[in-house]
Amino acid sequence: MSEGLRMHEDDLSVDALLEMQRRMLRIRMFDEAVRRFVKRGELPGSAHLSLGQEAEVVGSCCTLRDDDWMTGNHRSHGHPIGKGAPLGPLMAEIFGKRTGVCKGKGGSMHLADFRVGSLGESGVVGSAVPVATGAAFSARVRGTDQVALCFFGDGAVNQGALHESMNLASIWTLPVIYLCENNQYAVTTPAREATSVPNIADRAVAYSMPGATVEDGQDVMAVHAAVADAVARARAGLGPSLVEVRTYRFSEHSEGLRHAGVYRPADEIQAWLSRDPVVRFRAVLSREHGVDEDALDTLEAEVRAEVDEAVRFARDSEFPDPQDAFADLYTTRTVPASW
Ligand SMILES: Cc1ncc(C[n+]2csc(CCOP(=O)(O)OP(=O)(O)O)c2C)c(N)n1
Ligand SMILES: [Mg+2]
Numbered sequence: 147m148s149e150g151l152r153m154h155e156d157d158l159s160v161d162a163l164l165e166m167q168r169r170m171l172r173i174r175m176f177d178e179a180v181r182r183f184v185k186r187g188e189l190p191g192s193a194h195l196s197l198g199q200e201a202e203v204v205g206s207c208c209t210l211r212d213d214d215w216m217t218g219n220h221r222s223h224g225h226p227i228g229k230g231a232p233l234g235p236l237m238a239e240i241f242g243k244r245t246g247v248c249k250g251k252g253g254s255m256h257l258a259d260f261r262v263g264s265l266g267e268s269g270v271v272g273s274a275v276p277v278a279t280g281a282a283f284s285a286r287v288r289g290t291d292q293v294a295l296c297f298f299g300d301g302a303v304n305q306g307a308l309h310e311s312m313n314l315a316s317i318w319t320l321p322v323i324y325l326c327e328n329n330q331y332a333v334t335t336p337a338r339e340a341t342s343v344p345n346i347a348d349r350a351v352a353y354s355m356p357g358a359t360v361e362d363g364q365d366v367m368a369v370h371a372a373v374a375d376a377v378a379r380a381r382a383g384l385g386p387s388l389v390e391v392r393t394y395r396f397s398e399h400s401e402g403l404r405h406a407g408v409y410r411p412a413d414e415i416q417a418w419l420s421r422d423p424v425v426r427f428r429a430v431l432s433r434e435h436g437v438d439e440d441a442l443d444t445l446e447a448e449v450r451a452e453v454d455e456a457v458r459f460a461r462d463s464e465f466p467d468p469q470d471a472f473a474d475l476y477t478t479r480t481v482p483a484s485w
Contacts, residue, residue, distance in 0.1 A: 160435050166208050170200040170424050171449040173224045179453055184401040193254045196224030198396030201423035203228040205369025206325055209377045215263045215281040215294040217274035220255045222267035231259035233456035243463035250466040272305030279311040282322035293321040293380040301332025303341050316353040321380035326390040333399045334409040350388040363393035364423040394418040
């Protein structure tokens with residue numbers, strides 16, 4: 147990680163560390179379940195899984211308070227889970243049910259849960275970046291110390307919306323953390339062939355903000371430390387940061403795509419699989435924090451039961467009524483005069 151942020155020292159309790167492992171396990175088991183249902187033809191549409199990227203999602207989200215905001219992208223399941231959303235309404239959304247977080251109208255690419263500050267995800271690459279920037283602007287206007295965490299992939303790095311947003315955030319000193327999930331490919335395009343700088347974090351210089359690269363994005367604590375520094379900076383009123391996290395997706399761009407073996411060398415995939423973030427952090431909890439193996443097994447069993455319950459809830463729920471197709475398309479809320 148480059149220097150320049152460093153406003154925060156990690157001092158997490160064992161309970162906080164176990165919560166991070168719990169959320170990583172939730173993402174892992176939730177997306178493994180989704181993959182099974184897609185394979186069986188039980189789910190409509192495509193599904194972009196966060197398998198392999200659990201550490202960057204959870205390490206980032208666990209630096210936030212419940213009232214902080216977060217936006218994401220088409221790889222949308224992990225982000226709200228990382229922010230602490232309950233699993234049932236997320237799974238119901240993927241099944242297209244009316245109990246889903248978007249009442250079954252959004253589907254897999256549009257999970258959101260306002261109750262935990264998860265403002266939305268979108269299939270249009272880069273489109274949630276201005277939303278996070280706007281949320282940070284609202285904190286500034288209302289005089290709160292909330293911050294906004296903005297996830298985007300390496301494929302969004304050259305989208306105009308990102309550059310316009312980073313520029314505005316810089317000149318207005320907005321409390322936003324631009325978090326690039328560099329899993330090294332945009333569908334099949336390698337980031338190194340599509341972007342003009344070797345380190346995406348180098349782009350921060352152009353917007354007078356600190357930039358940091360987390361080389362080992364499969365280490366949840368390394369991600370947490372870097373993002374916590376950026377969050378502390380934003381909360382202190384010092385403005386935005388860009389954090390790039392190097393990671394890897396374990397599955398294909400989306401389930402059902404037939405690109406396997408064409409663009410990613412087998413030894414590269416193998417090297418990343420051997421650094422599984424969930425397996426690694428379990429070993430760290432046991433070796434360095436004295437958590438016994440039985441407690442770690444119990445944690446895994448609890449999360450498995452939670453995912454099973456979410457699936458049951460989704461399957462048992464009703465589909466939306468076609469008559470409600472046009473409900474909730476536009477907000478009826480107005481901005482209070484006091485703003
Ligand atoms: C504006 C726009 N252009 C192209 C696409 C097609 N598309 C969907 S996902 C994707 C790649 C995204 O890659 P990245 O941002 O690295 O995220 P990842 O899938 O690797 O998590 C592309 C090009 C799109 N959805 N929106
Ligand atoms: Mg990518």
